[in-house]
Amino acid sequence: MRGLQRRSLARISSGEAPSRWWCSSRRIVGAKIGAVRYHGRTTRGRRGRPLGGRRDHDGGRGRRRRGGRLRRGPCHRGPAHHSVGRLRREWPFPAEGSGHNKGLSFTEKERDAHYLRGLLPPAVLPQELQEKRLLQNVRDLKDPLQRYMFLMDLQERNERLFYKLMIDNVEELLPVVYTPTVGEACQKYGSIFRRSQGLYISLRDKGRILEVLRNWPEKSIQVIVVTDGERILGLGDLGCQGMGIPVGKLALYTALGGVRPSACLPITIDVGTNNEELLNDEFYIGLRQKRATGQEYAELLDEFMAAVKQNYGQKVLVQFEDFANHNAFTLLEKYRPTHLAFNDDIQGTAAVVLAGLIAGLKFVGGTLADHTFLFFGAGEAGTGIAELVALEISMQSKVSQEDARKNIWLVDSKGLIVSSRKDSIQPFKKLYAHEHEPVKDLLSAIKDIKPTALIGSAGVGQSFTKEVIEAMSSINKRPIILALSNPTSRSECTAEQAYSWSQGRAIFGSGSPFDPVKYNEKLFVPAQANNAYIFPGFGLGVVISGAIRVKDDMVLAAAEGLAEQVSSEHFDKGLIYPPFSSIRKISANIAARVAAKAYDLGLASHLPRPRDLVKYAESCMYSPIYRSYR
Numbered sequence: 001m002r003g004l005q006r007r008s009l010a011r012i013s014s015g016e017a018p019s020r021w022w023c024s025s026r027r028i029v030g031a032k033i034g035a036v037r038y039h040g041r042t043t044r045g046r047r048g049r050p051l052g053g054r055r056d057h058d059g060g061r062g063r064r065r066r067g068g069r070l071r072r073g074p075c076h077r078g079p080a081h082h083s084v085g086r087l088r089r090e091w092p093f094p095a096e097g098s099g100h101n102k103g104l105s106f107t108e109k110e111r112d113a114h115y116l117r118g119l120l121p122p123a124v125l126p127q128e129l130q131e132k133r134l135l136q137n138v139r140d141l142k143d144p145l146q147r148y149m150f151l152m153d154l155q156e157r158n159e160r161l162f163y164k165l166m167i168d169n170v171e172e173l174l175p176v177v178y179t180p181t182v183g184e185a186c187q188k189y190g191s192i193f194r195r196s197q198g199l200y201i202s203l204r205d206k207g208r209i210l211e212v213l214r215n216w217p218e219k220s221i222q223v224i225v226v227t228d229g230e231r232i233l234g235l236g237d238l239g240c241q242g243m244g245i246p247v248g249k250l251a252l253y254t255a256l257g258g259v260r261p262s263a264c265l266p267i268t269i270d271v272g273t274n275n276e277e278l279l280n281d282e283f284y285i286g287l288r289q290k291r292a293t294g295q296e297y298a299e300l301l302d303e304f305m306a307a308v309k310q311n312y313g314q315k316v317l318v319q320f321e322d323f324a325n326h327n328a329f330t331l332l333e334k335y336r337p338t339h340l341a342f343n344d345d346i347q348g349t350a351a352v353v354l355a356g357l358i359a360g361l362k363f364v365g366g367t368l369a370d371h372t373f374l375f376f377g378a379g380e381a382g383t384g385i386a387e388l389v390a391l392e393i394s395m396q397s398k399v400s401q402e403d404a405r406k407n408i409w410l411v412d413s414k415g416l417i418v419s420s421r422k423d424s425i426q427p428f429k430k431l432y433a434h435e436h437e438p439v440k441d442l443l444s445a446i447k448d449i450k451p452t453a454l455i456g457s458a459g460v461g462q463s464f465t466k467e468v469i470e471a472m473s474s475i476n477k478r479p480i481i482l483a484l485s486n487p488t489s490r491s492e493c494t495a496e497q498a499y500s501w502s503q504g505r506a507i508f509g510s511g512s513p514f515d516p517v518k519y520n521e522k523l524f525v526p527a528q529a530n531n532a533y534i535f536p537g538f539g540l541g542v543v544i545s546g547a548i549r550v551k552d553d554m555v556l557a558a559a560e561g562l563a564e565q566v567s568s569e570h571f572d573k574g575l576i577y578p579p580f581s582s583i584r585k586i587s588a589n590i591a592a593r594v595a596a597k598a599y600d601l602g603l604a605s606h607l608p609r610p611r612d613l614v615k616y617a618e619s620c621m622y623s624p625i626y627r628s629y630r
């Protein structure tokens with residue numbers, strides 16, 4: 001039992017034992033019609049030491065496997081004990097144990113064995129039928145935010161059903177749980193707040209972050225996604241309300257990558273916000289102060305990273321997400337030598353775009369080294385992609401990375417990055433400050449540089465104008481145009497604009513999804529160039545190999561793992577990525593490539609190395625199918 005529960009129990013002197021609460025000697029178990037809840041999970045003993053239990057696939061001491069058994073028995077601890085159950089129902093955490101709820105799928109035997117008779121209507125429905133009903137319910141809701149809230153509620157009350165629905169309908173539901181809807185959800189997070197979905201660490205917790213981490217009910221954590229909310233998608237500083245992003249990313253870790261939900265921990269670090277609108281919003285859920293910066297910020301992050309390592313060991317993946325670039329690069333460089341640290345916006349995005357470019361060569365011909373790349377946006381995404389492309393070119397063509405960078409150009413808010421600006425630009429841009437006259441705008445840069453690929457990540461909607469796309473199309477037979485910015489309102493152009501302004505010649509991908517477009521009687525299916533193709537499989541690969549550090553070669557391996565899964569069938573449809581409907585298979589292959597690289601580099605700690613890593617990755621993936629309980 002966790003510390004606070006133990007203390008609460010001691011304080012509670014009386015209380016009736018509602019018949020629907022029952023317990024076992026090892027676990028206290030609460031069952032509700034809406035949600036079966038486990039609490040007092042016992043993977044750790046009094047001093048936080050892991051108790052016995054079978055090792056998980058990852059070699060760590062995971063949650064004790066129950067072998068499909070719900071232990072029960074008459075309560076021997078008296079009524080006060082059951083009050084904890086009541087207290088628990090008010091608990092602010094995500095419903096622990098909603099992973100065990102089956103709703104109307106509890107069988108007659110389970111209903112008898114676990115005192116559920118009468119608490120559920122008589123019908124016993126298969127999971128597939130529940131899924132069908134819920135899909136219908138989601139479709140009946142026309143407002144995307146309502147759909148988002150519906151799915152978040154489902155995740156809380158019946159985790160397996162939520163993930164089954166997600167996995168079976170990934171293309172339809174991804175835009176609800178992820179971009180673009182998650183952007184709107186973050187903007188309105190305070191108004192729609194129902195229940196905590198992750199861990200909040202604020203400036204007020206300085207000096208006790210370890211204690212805060214220990215309050216999280218799950219102990220065996222494999223992946224943390226953490227944000228400080230300063231650059232949420234292309235929507236800017238949303239402060240504490242950025243929590244929707246780690247929650248959404250981790251839902252994808254499970255649905256797309258098969259990392260078990262209880263091993264995922266969403267965290268928001270609240271250092272304040274500079275968003276005046278939020279500071280004046282009565283429903284804002286975060287600290288009402290301007291952002292802490294400098295030493296105060298660095299110390300909090302330092303304490304956080306140290307506490308993570310102390311509490312979960314060095315094999316927990318810490319994914320930095322949606323930090324502003326003035327912190328993102330520094331944090332990654334600072335912590336990657338000591339932690340299993342990964343920045344999704346820099347590294348995950350780089351891998352997905354590199355994979356798309358490699359696949360795109362099929363349509364445009366040549367090697368990467370033959371092409372010229374122009375980035376609109378020189379931040380985390382832009383320079384992250386540029387660096388990985390340069391690394392791949394240097395490896396493929398046996399040229400130095402410095403030489404490989406010569407065909408890569410970037411535009412930021414002040415124009416083309418050129419040598420005369422070198423003294424006034426951020427360090428991560430300097431490598432691309434090539435010799436050239438200053439150029440103020442994108443269109444002029446295109447005319448000067450004559451790129452074969454244009455990659456947008458400036459977070460400025462509609463910046464790829466008709467003139468821009470036409471200029472790209474006049475230079476190239478098949479221009480590669482990637483509009484990476486999220487959410488849809490920030491997309492550089494729509495799919496329809498890209499295809500029609502290029503007369504159907506563009507090879508187009510976007511960060512947020514667009515529907516297929518009919519142009520001149522031909523159907524064009526836009527690609528979704530989003531790091532969601534990468535991070536779930538990447539994380540799975542890291543987890544199954546027990547990698548202790550992330551190296552660029554592992555990111556490169558993920559990109560290659562994705563690119564090699566684009567088949568001729570996909571190329572025939574004009575696709576540069578395989579469809580999301582096969583994402584679990586894609587993720588298993590990426591995981592295998594990443595794990596293989598970790599083993600090759602001597603960074604994997606789970607030994608011996610499995611012989612068939614793809615099969616092994618698949619076998620480790622979480623399944624949302626209900627279990628049978630005795």
Ligand SMILES: NC(=O)C1=CN([C@@H]2O[C@H](COP(=O)(O)OP(=O)(O)OC[C@H]3O[C@@H](n4cnc5c(N)ncnc54)[C@H](OP(=O)(O)O)[C@@H]3O)[C@@H](O)[C@H]2O)C=CC1
Nearest residue numbers: 233234325378379380381412413458459485486511530531
């Ligand atoms: N599809 C995907 O998988 C991903 C998409 N993204 C999206 O990419 C966008 C940017 O993310 P990220 O790189 O992390 O953000 P950053 O803030 O790090 O970078 C933004 C860049 O855009 C530049 N910029 C801003 N306004 C303009 C303008 N008017 N003209 C030209 N350049 C401009 C900035 O210039 P300056 O440096 O001068 O300020 C900066 O270089 C977001 O919308 C995000 O959602 C991000 C990660 C993954």
Ligand SMILES: CC(=O)C(=O)O
Nearest residue numbers: 233322345486530531
């Ligand atoms: C996709 C993503 O990570 C972003 O837009 O920030």
Ligand SMILES: [Mg+2]
Nearest residue numbers: 321322344345
């Ligand atoms: Mg991001």
